[in-house]
Amino acid sequence: MLVRILQSITFGLFSGALYGIIGLGLSLIYRTTGVMNFAHGNSGMIGVFVGWTILVLTKSPILAILVGVLFGALLGIFMDKILMKKVKGLSHSSMLIITLGVLLIFEGLALIIWGTQPLLFKDLFSIPPKLIYLPQKLNPDNFPIIIPGNDFANFLIATFVSVLIILFSKITKPGLALIARAEDDIGAKVVGIDVNFTDSLAWALGISTAVFAGFLVAPKTTVNPIMLVNFQLYGFTAAVFGGFSSFIGAFIGGIILGVLEKLVILGLDQLFIKFGISSINSVDLQLSIILLIIIVTLIIKPTGIFGAKYKGKV
Amino acid sequence: MMLEINKFSVSYGKIEAVKSINLNLKEKEVVTVVGVNGAGKSSLLYGICGIVEAKGMIFFEDQDISKIPYSKRVKNGMILCPEGRRIFPSLSVEENLRLGSFSRGNIKKQLKIVYELFPKLNERKKQIAGYLSGGEQQMLAIGRALMGDPKILMLDEPSLGLAPIIVDQVYLALGELKKLGISILLIEQNAYQALSFADRAYILENGKVVIEGDSKKLLNEDSVRKAYLGI
Numbered sequence: 281m282l283v284r285i286l287q288s289i290t291f292g293l294f295s296g297a298l299y300g301i302i303g304l305g306l307s308l309i310y311r312t313t314g315v316m317n318f319a320h321g322n323s324g325m326i327g328v329f330v331g332w333t334i335l336v337l338t339k340s341p342i343l344a345i346l347v348g349v350l351f352g353a354l355l356g357i358f359m360d361k362i363l364m365k366k367v368k369g370l371s372h373s374s375m376l377i378i379t380l381g382v383l384l385i386f387e388g389l390a391l392i393i394w395g396t397q398p399l400l401f402k403d404l405f406s407i408p409p410k411l412i413y414l415p416q417k418l419n420p421d422n423f424p425i426i427i428p429g430n431d432f433a434n435f436l437i438a439t440f441v442s443v444l445i446i447l448f449s450k451i452t453k454p455g456l457a458l459i460a461r462a463e464d465d466i467g468a469k470v471v472g473i474d475v476n477f478t479d480s481l482a483w484a485l486g487i488s489t490a491v492f493a494g495f496l497v498a499p500k501t502t503v504n505p506i507m508l509v510n511f512q513l514y515g516f517t518a519a520v521f522g523g524f525s526s527f528i529g530a531f532i533g534g535i536i537l538g539v540l541e542k543l544v545i546l547g548l549d550q551l552f553i554k555f556g557i558s559s560i561n562s563v564d565l566q567l568s569i570i571l572l573i574i575i576v577t578l579i580i581k582p583t584g585i586f587g588a589k590y591k592g593k594v
Numbered sequence: 595m596m597l598e599i600n601k602f603s604v605s606y607g608k609i610e611a612v613k614s615i616n617l618n619l620k621e622k623e624v625v626t627v628v629g630v631n632g633a634g635k636s637s638l639l640y641g642i643c644g645i646v647e648a649k650g651m652i653f654f655e656d657q658d659i660s661k662i663p664y665s666k667r668v669k670n671g672m673i674l675c676p677e678g679r680r681i682f683p684s685l686s687v688e689e690n691l692r693l694g695s696f697s698r699g700n701i702k703k704q705l706k707i708v709y710e711l712f713p714k715l716n717e718r719k720k721q722i723a724g725y726l727s728g729g730e731q732q733m734l735a736i737g738r739a740l741m742g743d744p745k746i747l748m749l750d751e752p753s754l755g756l757a758p759i760i761v762d763q764v765y766l767a768l769g770e771l772k773k774l775g776i777s778i779l780l781i782e783q784n785a786y787q788a789l790s791f792a793d794r795a796y797i798l799e800n801g802k803v804v805i806e807g808d809s810k811k812l813l814n815e816d817s818v819r820k821a822y823l824g825i
Contacts, residue, residue: 453696460693463682469645470676471742472668472697525684 283414283423288542294431295514296538297438298493300531302508302515303522304442305489307530310519311462312482313360313368315375319382320490321512323359325505326386327352327491329394332401332503341404345495352491356483368479390505398502401495403430434496441492442531445485449527454481510567517574523584533584537573544569595656596621596746596777597642597672602650604634604641611637613801614650619746619779624772626780626788626809628822629798635781636677638798639750642779643667643674655745669697671745677754677781679735683724687715690723690734694741701741707774708737711767729760736767746777753784765791785822789813797822 302320309317317323331348335341360368363382367374407429413419449455454477461468461478468475493515494508501507514537522533548562577584597619604612611634619625629635641648644664652660659667682690691708695701709716712733718726723734732752739747752768753761765787772778782788788809789795795809797818805818812818 456693457696459685460682460696463685464680466645466676467680467682469664470643470668470674470680471693471695471738472665474663474665 282418283421283425284546285543286414287425288546289539290425290427291431292539292542293535294428294435294538295542296518296535297435297442297531298496298511298534299514299518299537300534301438301442301489301493301496302511303518303530303534304445304515304527305486305493306512306515307519307522307524307527308445308458308482308489309486310524311527312458313364313375313479314372315364315379316516317359317486318376318379318512319359319386320379320486320515321508321510322383322386322390322505323352323355323487324490324492324494324511325503325508326390327355327487328401328494328498328503328507329390331491331495332394332399332498335401341402345492348491348495349488352488353484356485356487357480359487360480360483364479387505394503394505396505398504401498401503403499405433406430407433430499438493438496439531441489445489446528446531454478458482513567514570517570517577520574521577521584523581523586525584526586529584529586532586536585537570540573541566541569595619595653596623597779598651598653598656599642600651600653602638602641602648602652604637604646604648606637606646611801612641612648615798615801615803617796617803619777622775622777623794624778624780624792625794625796626782626792627796627798628782628785628788630783630822633798634801635783635798636750637801639674639676639748639779639781642748643672645674665697668742671698671743672748673739673742673744673746674748675735675739675750675752677750679731681723681731681734681738683722685723686719687721687723687726687734688719690738691715691719691741694738695743697742699741699743704741704743708740711740711770712737729756729763732756732760732764733767736764740771744776746779747771748779748781750781751783752780753782753787761787786813789823 306317306320309315327348330351331344334347335344363378364375367378409429410427411424412427413422413424449458457473457478458481460471460473461475465475493511497511498507518534518537519530521537522529545562545566548565552560552562595618599615599617602612602615603610615638627635627638637646640646642652644667651658654670654672682693691705692701695704714730715733715737718730723731726734736752752764756764768791780788780792789812792809795807795812796803797805805812
């Protein structure tokens with residue numbers, strides 16, 4: 281049993297880092313501009329499609345990822361400068377509706393341009409899985425803990441990029457401007473921060489991280505128009521869970537969410553076995569579990585597990 | 595002339611909040627603009643800073659700045675301490691102050707000045723700003739404005755929502771700033787405080803200047819006392 285729990289935690293960490301990086305992107309945009317970006321996953325998906333096209337044309341996966349991520353940044357700037365221009369500062373709900381529209385448009389666009397056939401995006405590297413055996417005393421059945429090499433690499437990359445973005449926001453001048461703008465827009469303006477710049481920066485960073493996360497999951501999900509729809513929900517949950525109040529909270533929220541999800545699945549598995557239920561596969565309940573976690577978090581601790589450092593007006 | 599505005603108007607859609615105002619401020623002078631709620635005081639300051647759009651001319655140190663964006667105006671040394679304080683609530687006191695030097699001002703030098711002026715901020719520098727009391731938050735907001743080494747400091751109702759004893763403390767601090775030779779444009783509803791503190795005053799009503807002059811004289815004028823001081 282210990283092995284199975286540790287196995288679930290390992291898998292949870294790996295998927296959690298991906299939830300975390302998407303949550304971080306959502307949180308960047310939300311905290312800075314006040315918009316919950318419903319088109320987040322689909323913006324990432326479009327970026328991955330662009331990258332896939334580059335891959336087909338040039339056969340260079342590195343170039344594909346670079347172009348895809350850069351495209352994501354430009355897409356973010358486009359959303360901020362063109363789509364949000366008229367409604368910015370007037371109404372958050374109008375901005376929200378725009379992102380909903382963009383969600384549908386992107387899905388349609390992807391269908392028209394690239395079709396419904398799932399496209400393959402090969403693994404960037406193939407690292408063999410590693411098996412870890414616990415000592416006999418803890419592990420009577422002698423089952424190994426499996427660490428899939430590629431998932432582990434993805435976990436490291438996602439964590440590295442997230443830490444980089446968090447450091448960027450804490451140390452660099454544009455990063456500090458972003459934080460100040462997220463805290464108070466007038467406050468930011470009076471110290472001389474150009475909030476048009478910070479808003480575009482948040483959108484650019486946010487969408488490019490979504491594209492990047494898309495590339496990380498693409499070998500598993502294939503490249504298709506709904507590849508990131510669920511991931512957006514997971515990222516959203518991660519951000520709610522971590523309490524939107526800090527960028528680091530969104531990432532750690534993702535990690536915890538991943539682990540929690542896999543542990544709940546394991547627990548359900550055991551229950552189903554115990555009661556002889558074979559009609560439900562607990563893995564299929566992943567989305568339901570995540571949605572339940574959002575609801576439970578919002579009921580018990582709406583400020584997220586880390587809470588807001590300061591409970592200001594909402 | 596430190597600041598001069600001519601035929602200056604601020605509108606929100608069809609509503610004109612500030613109607614063709616002329617106002618000037620010499621170097622090291624303290625000028626106050628008083629008026630009741632909705633007289634257009636805050637709009638005037640936001641317009642001068644460039645945070646809201648305005649029509650008319652603004653000269654800062656005899657340069658026309660009416661076309662340059664707010665971030666450049668801050669860089670030139672026009673610094674606003676906005677109404678409602680607008681500090682960064684979940685950052686620490688010192689992080690707030692450091693952000694005050696975002697565009698101009700030497701962090702080390704300005705921090706020393708601010709901490710000397712407000713020793714309480716020094717004591718609380720690691721605290722989360724949102725948890726400070728109202729008076730401390732106001733001091734932090736003024737401190738943050740000072741971090742930008744202002745040539746002209748604009749204060750929007752620094753006494754708003756504070757207990758009388760705290761208001762006195764805030765004005766004591768402003769007196770120190772006056773001694774440092776910073777030009778101050780002070781906006782207040784608390785007319786008595788403001789008129790006693792300033793050199794010159796403008797009285798604003800419905801977006802227009804109705805009276806202007808030496809503030810001590812205005813303080814003793816019967817019509818002003820009746821209409822704006824309630825004495």
